[in-house]
Amino acid sequence: MSPFTGSAAPTSDWEHLRVELTDGVATVTLARPEKLNALTFGAYADLRDLLAELSRAKSVRALVLSGEGRGFCSGGDVDEIIGATLSMDTGMLLDFNRMTGQVVRAVRECPFPVIAAVHGVAAGAGAVLALAADFRVADPSARFAFLFTRVGLSGGDMGAAYLLPRVVGLGHATRLLMLGEPVRAAEAERIGLISELADEGHADEAAQALARRLADGPALAYAQTKALLTAELDMPLAAAVELDASTQALLMNGEDYAEFHAAFTEKRPPKWRGR
DSSP, rough: OOOOOSSSOOOOOOEEEEEETTTTTTEEOOOOGGGTOOOOOOHHHHHHHHHHHHHHHHTOOOEEEEEEETTOOOOOIIIIIHHTTTTTOHHHHHHHHHHHHHHHHHHHHSSSSSEEEOSSSTTTTHHHHHHSEEEEHHHHHHHHOGGGGGGOOOOTTTTTHHHHHHOOOOHHHHHHHHHOEEEEEHHHTTTTOOOOETTTTOHEEEEEHHHHHTSSHHHHHHHHHHHHHGGGGGGOOOHHHHHHHHHHHHHHHHHHHHHHHHHHHHHHOOOOOOO
8 A cells, every 4th residue: 555645634534434643553444233233335435545545654564353232344335335226227236335445445455454353243344354354353142144145246245256165165164155044153163264253241351462463563564474375375386476475585684584683682671673
């Protein structure tokens, strides 16, 4: 993400999200608890634009995405989105679906780790948002449901048919996307959909602890690892190995690599600078 911006100032107030930044950790909370944080057109657009702004901010080293209230996110709002789309023409529908995909791309392409803190329901678009994150920390109440076929649409929504087989394998992905059945935390952990199973009621706390660990670590190394994981999904081995070599050569000229050697020699913890 280029650090060069236009004349507009960064947004200080987001209507559909609550945003906090503390010592390099951004916490983005879906704040519509009375609707289980169901997404509106504005919420999708805010997430897309917020991630672009945070990606240009040198101060962000990790991001936690969470939901206020009883659940993480119940997906697109039935009245405000599904009802509204029934009167849209194909061009408008394409614009809307491209926008939702841009949110997922922004999560995958932002230069810092994203951690989804999941409790309660993560359904439809909410499940895909969690899927797009680098880590999914969930408590035992979490349940994931990719509900798109249940409303008569393709299960391959917002990149789900691309991402899910790469996380849980084609067999599990086919079942989850075709049938739309909920997957509770224990099974989600077994098939690899959950990165960490937290204690009951402590998903946010565990996600913050992981974010703190990442924010205190070598940010540039994490950013490049994330970029390679995404880029190399569709590369032949020879191209992936060459990209790895080029990346490592650049990082070996970085300050963090030299700092590790100095810290090791001096028998002290490294002071990572993200450079």
